[in-house]
Amino acid sequence: MKPQSNRFMSMQEMVGFAILALLIFVIFPLILDPFRLNLFGKYLTYAFVALGLVLCWGAGGILSLGQGVFFGLGGYCMAMFLKLEASTPENTKIQSTPGIPDFMDWNQLTELPFWWQPFHSFTFTVIAVVLVPVIFAFIIGVAMFRRRVGGVYFAIITQAIAAIMTILIIGQQGYTGGVNGITDLRTLMGWDIRTDEAKNILYFVNGGLLFACLFAAQYIRRSKLGRILIAMRDQEDRVRFSGYDVADFKTFVFCAGAAFAAIGGAMFTLQVGFMSPSFVGIVPSIEMVIFCAVGGRLSILGAVYGALVVNWAKTTFSESFPELWLLGLGALFIAVVLAFPKGLAGLYDDFIAPRVKPLFDKLRSKSNSKDADFVGAPAE
Amino acid sequence: MNYVNPNFVLMVEGLTVSFDGFKAVNDLSFYVEPNECRVIIGPNGAGKTTVLDLICGRTKATEGSVKFKGQELLKMREDQIVHAGVGRKFQTPSVYEDLTVFENLEISYPKGHGVFGALAFKRDLEVIERIEQITQTIFLTDALDEKAAYLSHGQKQWLEIGMLLIQDPELLMLDEPVAGMSVAERKKTAELLNRIIQDRSVIVIEHDMKFVEDIATRVTVLHQGQILSEGTMEHVQADPKVVEVYLGH
């Protein structure tokens, strides 16, 4: 008997990826008007966060209630670049200090703070979008996981960090734009991002980046590291005594989650045109967890659907019945925990997968007749 | 007593751990020679498991020293101790239930243990052959693709022993390897252990006296965190202090 195959993707997963690609790159652009498409692009930026949570929480058992911080850091880095570009001396000549962002001027700053300076460079910004949140996550991860803080304590501390971050951003409004955030962003290296055409292009860039992240997540899950994460979730001690430094692995997956969230945040800023502390704090951070939970905390494709479904529902309900939305969201939290702990992906596994599986088996036995070793290998 | 042999694999000296004043292990010293099979026995709460926990870094010692081939283990992390060559089996079988037998063994394979090593790890022929060889030794060839959750209690114990074998440690520590097994499984396990303890040092905690007699080179009797008696099985069995502790309770 040969051990099971260790391919990058099973046939079922390939079909799943293909369907999602079709949906994002063909169907949505065809059926949605530019405004709605932009809205769906915004929803998809949350899918990055949910994807990171699938790795951290679903696979690794680390629940972070501070993903908004990484989303926000990525978004703010991008917003700082765009804001500097929008604040040319001509555009801001009515200010008492022209050439600095408007909110700085309102707060009596007369000079651009030194840590804003490098954000004049687009290259630096792109690197910072990923690196700043990752370094931050790395510091938190090393400090906590080395001391073996996990479970609910990790959740509470990351939540506290989200709270601190929001208070800090709101309190330091001269440097951060305060509660309004960084607004009135116009161009990306001279390219107006507010036109429908630009938004359309950004939507596709966003989709492409999302797929890059999905492939990265699939690679991580498929590698031995992915199996170590599962092993760690079940038997952390045993992993240690198999000679692994558990803290390193947790830190890695936490940083990976932060990097995904940050890319999502940066794309959010580009597509929506501003960034504010309301995407950083406790409430948005925990809502990001529910995107992941609704999609199915173990499924990377589920994360995308979860983000889409919850956000679409949020828009729909809060447009027409704002009171109902909060009740519905609360009920969703409870239902997904009590009744559907595996989320949409679990429903798919229970009801749809058994029906389509014979189909796949048939397909496989045809196409794999040469490659007999893999016949009968578990589909997962 | 020949306590000055420089070739000891493991030298435990003055080992003490206290939990809020309660000394679970108190000023313990013992020495393990190459290829020795040392069995630790003692009544419940004597501190047997705690001793193994201290050696493999699961519990931090309050005082003392544990030297493995001259390296001080007390200053090392668990994974570093494993890489130094110490393997540990837990009392209750601890395997990864969500993974298959193959994957369980693969994780224990001594390669790709860093984060990026694990990302780049390839399941090549060498790995597959080694794992198949181990599964034969531990009677699990037929269960290679089975999830570990579906194994019987005895099979889980074997799997965990297999996970240690694939690490190929120089010092193997086993905590009650036959506890909770059926008679047939127990016999098979004894056979398995007898085979794998040949070319390494082993520390075993066990209650089954017959089993102890079969495998022990030397026996250490622990009582209230201290050594009550040490020597060959006959020597220990004849020791009046041991008789009193075991029968006096």
Next chain:
Amino acid sequence: MFADYSSQELLAIFAMQGFAGLILFSVFVLMALGLAIIFGQMGVINMAHGEFMILGAYVTYMLSNFFEAYLPDLFGIYFFIAMICAFIASGALGLFVEWALIRHLYKRPLDTLLATWGLSLILQQIYRSVFGAREVGVTIPDWMMGSLPLTDMIEVPINGIFVMVLAVSISIAVYLMMFRSSWGKQVRAVVQNRVMAGAVGINTEWTDRLTFGIGCGVAGVAGSAFTMIGSTGPTAGQLYIVDTFLVVVFGGAASLLGTIASAFSISQAQSIMEFFLSGSMAKVLTLLTVVGILMIRPQGLFALKLRK
């Protein structure tokens, strides 16, 4: 910065600031006590803890209106009745929530966290629908208004003293209940070894439910006490929840003394820093310090070293 003040004035400022810190301390203690029972003793994360407090506050608000309108003669003592009603209301809701939600999740602490967050959203929306989105305040009885002059420069508000007294007495009551009564022993037995506790004849299900209910009841009393020093809105509970969890975790989850000590240090740190910095920076620095210390000492200030 102190040059403009005389030494006497400085002393007065510090005394007043210290007293403000003591009121904050009482508030923290009141908030944290219920959580110390639910989280510290049972290990359940209840993110809706703040909403249980707010329920107590709204009960007090309703009774204050009721007494003002119908029983003005008894208005002086309505607050004590309100506290009892707040305890009963929040406690009853707690019993129900344990039965409907928590008991299914004892083995999944992270899921409890999410489910109770959902609960908190639902409760917030209910409060908003019933009481409106605006903050409401209660009418404070005359005897609680005004302040007590200690010296000619130092004055302490009476409602502050009242909240402090309340914090102390509820702490003592919780201590007696958890660590001196046979019921407390049962709770701790259930937490430490559920199966064994069941085997020796403790009704573990009922113990859990009652513990959770009492924790929520204490939260209700805390909410009731809050109305004496501030107003109440539907989302007020959410503002406190992070602080409250940090207080309990910082103190060492299972230690009541730890909870009180950590409430003291956090509140004093915050109110002293508030004097030198802006309010938000004081808060940031306090929280950062707490998080930093927790990273170095994750078990909290007071924790036992246990044999695994």
